[in-house]
Amino acid sequence: MxxxxxxxxxxxxxxxxxxxxxxxxxxxxxxxxxxxxxxxxxxxxxxxxxxxxxxxxxxxxxxxxxxxxxxxGARERLLERRRTEFGEKFIAPLLAEAHRLGMDADDLKKMIEVWRDDA
Structure with a gap:
């Protein structure tokens, strides 16, 4: 720790x-x-x-x-909070960068599929 x-x-x-x-x-x-x-x-x-x-x-x-x-109800509250934090920390910056690169949702989906298959 x-x-x-x-x-x-x-x-x-x-x-x-x-x-x-x-x-x-x-x-x-x-x-x-x-x-x-x-x-x-x-x-x-x-x-x-x-x-x-x-x-x-x-x-x-x-x-x-x-x-x-x-x-x-603690588990559901924690999941909701963590999902929100995940969106703020990872998804919002991802979408902002995708927008700067001229990518749309379909482009992102394809990219996620490629990276998931490589993992």
Missing amino acids: DDGRPLFQQIAEQIEDSVIDGSLEEETRAPSTNELAAFHRINPATAANGINKLVTEGTLYKRRGVGMFVAT
Whole structure:
């Protein structure tokens, strides 16, 4: 874990990834702050910041005395947010560059097909 972003953000994203891929299902217990801190060998306060970020966003919620759990609907909300971010980060610049190159949607579709076949 060290891609230049703060560790608490990386922790939050790792949990989000687990919710999205289904390895952490809705209404199941999420790893505790201490479990995350021990696993990643980080300060528990840093792990708590990642967890708190997810609580604020509505991805996790606390059951008093039991721990943190994945909220109902969290997966769909995360997918929607990530799709929007994907569009902003990748699709919008792709379309802008295609426009500069005089390409239309059919040209892009053909190009995607070629690159997909090569992958």
